[in-house]
Amino acid sequence: MSALTLRARQRLQLAGLLGPVTVFLGIFFLTPLVIMLIYSFLAPGLYGGVVWEFYPHNFGRILGFADPAFEYFDPVYFQIFLNSLRIALTTVVITLLVCYPAAFQIARLPERWKTFCLFLITLPFFASLIVRLFIWVLILKQTGFINQTLMSLGLISEPLDLIYTEGAILLGLVYIFIPFMFLPVYASVEKIDWTLVRASQDLGANGIQTFWRVILPLTLPGILGGSILVFIPSLGNFVVPAVLGGAKVLMLGNLIEQQFLAARNWPFGAALAMLVMAAVLVLLFLYVRFESKSGDDAPLLN
Amino acid sequence: MRESIIRLEGATKRFPLPEGGTITALDAIDLDVARNEFLTLLGPSGCGKTTLLHVISGFVQLDQGKILIDGDDMGTTPPHKRPVNTVFQNYALFPHMSVGDNVGYSLDIAHVGKAERVKRVGEALDLVGLGGYAARMPRQLSGGQQQRVALARAIIARPKLLLLDEPLSALDRNLRQAMQIELKNLQAELGISFIFVTHDQEEALTMSNRVAVLNGGVIQQIDTPRNTYNYPANAFVASFVGASNLFDGEVRRDGDKIVITTPENDTVEAVLRDERSLNGGGKLTAMLRPEQFSLSGTGGADNCAEIDVTVDQIVFIGSTYELLGKTAGGRQINALLSASHQTRIGEIEQSGKARLSYDPAAVHLIPADDAGAAQ
Structure with a gap:
């Protein structure tokens, strides 16, 4: 068989392997995205839907260049965006603070305990997200577990405002996303070569110096990976603020949902969604840049 | 200092x-x-x-x-x-x-x-x-x-x-x-x-x-x-550092020499330099390095002692031949023989028997109690 037909066959194989997934992603992922992108530049229809004319004021409403003849700039949207950003970042920080020390503890356990702990971490995935969130409602609500307990102990005289607060949203997000942070962080912690830590101490570094100069840099890929995995879905999260935030705390996910389902302003909802995606893409880009830099085999030997 | x-x-x-x-x-x-x-x-x-x-x-x-x-x-x-x-x-x-x-x-x-x-x-x-x-x-x-x-x-x-x-x-x-x-x-x-x-x-x-x-x-x-x-x-040191042939057994005096008889009735001659070595109750271990052996009749000192071995294998290593064999009592012997005696080595390979000689004065003696200390 000649080389050409071999290459042709390889190409055919490649097409056979990548073809179905490409078609699937193209139809069910890329196409809706393109539709959203186009809608975000169209005018809203009176009773929902879109009017086919170029209409940049959706973005103007959020970013502040709206023509008052069409739309008003309202800083509240940007405020919600910043608020969501803050909540997502706080979620990342809290999950990291919980998972990082835990990863070290679990990595040190004997093999079968490690496996058991990893099983425990992934256990929540076996139950529906909604069910788990409603259990938090039962725990946090005015007549819920915590308030009942505290009141029957006489520690408080009237129920605390636990649910429908930003704190409740944070709690829910942290609760949901801990596995997403833990697994990448654990993977990088478990990989640490402890002779490197010994080498650092041997060369005169104390525990704190060893942490900053050796342990942290070696686990940074896991930390960044986990942060991205937690940050992105937290930023656009819809279920947690809907269940635990009530009507008091609005996050981007809920705002977008309202535009589509309540306000019937599809283009504006699409514009909001596009901005969220742009923010996430910028972050991902920075992350990829960092990763390729640290893993760069630049000028190889020979 | x-x-x-x-x-x-x-x-x-x-x-x-x-x-x-x-x-x-x-x-x-x-x-x-x-x-x-x-x-x-x-x-x-x-x-x-x-x-x-x-x-x-x-x-x-x-x-x-x-x-x-x-x-x-x-x-x-x-x-x-x-x-x-x-x-x-x-x-x-x-x-x-x-x-x-x-x-x-x-x-x-x-x-x-x-x-x-x-x-x-x-x-x-x-x-x-x-x-x-x-x-x-x-x-x-x-x-x-x-x-x-x-x-x-x-x-x-x-x-x-x-x-x-x-x-x-x-x-x-x-x-x-x-x-x-x-x-x-x-x-x-x-x-x-x-x-x-x-x-x-x-x-x-x-x-x-x-x-x-x-x-x-x-x-x-x-x-x-x-x-x-x-x-x-x-x-332990004798066998861990370099190859060695060890013979542990009862000591019998024979003029200015001593003879060590192993439990299997092999005998090795040696010269006792330090009487204190015998503190262990008349038992000693004699050590011979492989290179201390030579083929009988190929020169060497006059007052050589000899030991007969059956040959299992002769390995060519370049500058020397390594002879692996057994004594009459069945003890493993490892000897390095000069490659300059090619014809003799050919004969040995044929017959499967060799007579090795060594200098009793060069045999190192290990006190029995120390030898026992190494597990």
């Missing part, structure tokens, strides 16, 4: 076993290493040499005994405060730092200024023959080069004592031999005391001023390479 850099007195360390009880990794070790000395710790795996190294570098605390470095008691001093650096077995280079940052790590920790640091990193890399490699990453280097970086990193701060934990075990044979000589030269140049851990006896004999043979957490013998090889203190 002999100046002590490190001194261990009665150093004892026990580790708990998972199934209960303890294992004694170090059993009342006394050790004294002088300034500018190259000491090798030699022993099989599990003999306690790595534990001993960790005791010196500070990663393991002693249960009993004392450790003094340059006169200072280091009992509870943590690793980062000890004037000791280590070259690790797997090099342990920081993968996220360049070669220069690796080498300069200890200086950076000690807040040495950047200009000074760059200068000294350059010098250290020049010293190990890697000048100009500072900007590379460790993964871009070969095993031998990584080894040199680890070495440069460990000596840059001029420790009082350098520990080397089987640093050459991962290198191929030629590179290892080259590095052995280089290490020896480097040590002479730097004037730092080296403690070198290995399980390779050839390495130990080549490089050291003194060799400490460890087994079962006990130092079996600590002496110069030549004395360790020629006059092993017990049967």
Whole structure:
């Protein structure tokens, strides 16, 4: 068989392997995205839907260049965006603070305990997200577990405002996303070569110096990976603020949902969604840049 | 005057076993290493040499005994405060730092200024023959080069004592031999005391001023390479350092000689130099190195003793032939025969029998009680 037909066959194989997934992603992922992108530049229809004319004021409403003849700039949207950003970042920080020390503890356990702990971490995935969130409602609500307990102990005289607060949203997000942070962080912690830590101490570094100069840099890929995995879905999260935030705390996910389902302003909802995606893409880009830099085999030997 | 850099007195360390009880990794070790000395710790795996190294570098605390470095008691001093650096077995280079940052790590920790640091990193890399490699990453280097970086990193701060934990075990044979000589030269140049851990006896004999043979957490013998090889203190040292033929048995006097008769009725002649060797109750172990044998009738001293062996195998090694055989009593014999007797060796291969001669005066005698001490 000649080389050409071999290459042709390889190409055919490649097409056979990548073809179905490409078609699937193209139809069910890329196409809706393109539709959203186009809608975000169209005018809203009176009773929902879109009017086919170029209409940049959706973005103007959020970013502040709206023509008052069409739309008003309202800083509240940007405020919600910043608020969501803050909540997502706080979620990342809290999950990291919980998972990082835990990863070290679990990595040190004997093999079968490690496996058991990893099983425990992934256990929540076996139950529906909604069910788990409603259990938090039962725990946090005015007549819920915590308030009942505290009141029957006489520690408080009237129920605390636990649910429908930003704190409740944070709690829910942290609760949901801990596995997403833990697994990448654990993977990088478990990989640490402890002779490197010994080498650092041997060369005169104390525990704190060893942490900053050796342990942290070696686990940074896991930390960044986990942060991205937690940050992105937290930023656009819809279920947690809907269940635990009530009507008091609005996050981007809920705002977008309202535009589509309540306000019937599809283009504006699409514009909001596009901005969220742009923010996430910028972050991902920075992350990829960092990763390729640290893993760069630049000028190889020979 | 002999100046002590490190001194261990009665150093004892026990580790708990998972199934209960303890294992004694170090059993009342006394050790004294002088300034500018190259000491090798030699022993099989599990003999306690790595534990001993960790005791010196500070990663393991002693249960009993004392450790003094340059006169200072280091009992509870943590690793980062000890004037000791280590070259690790797997090099342990920081993968996220360049070669220069690796080498300069200890200086950076000690807040040495950047200009000074760059200068000294350059010098250290020049010293190990890697000048100009500072900007590379460790993964871009070969095993031998990584080894040199680890070495440069460990000596840059001029420790009082350098520990080397089987640093050459991962290198191929030629590179290892080259590095052995280089290490020896480097040590002479730097004037730092080296403690070198290995399980390779050839390495130990080549490089050291003194060799400490460890087994079962006990130092079996600590002496110069030549004395360790020629006059092993017990049967363990005799068999671990170099190949040896051992004959343990009852001693019978025969004029100015003695004859040792093994339980299998093989006899070996020897000359008793020190009456105290017989304190063990009339029993001794005679040791003959393979190269002490020659074929009978091929020259050698007049007053040679002889032993008959049946030949199992003759292996050609180049400059010599190695004869593997058995005595009449069934004891394994290993003899190195000069390749200049080719025709005789051909005859032996034909007949399967050989008569070997040796000089009784050169037979080394090991007191029986010491021989028993080596499990």
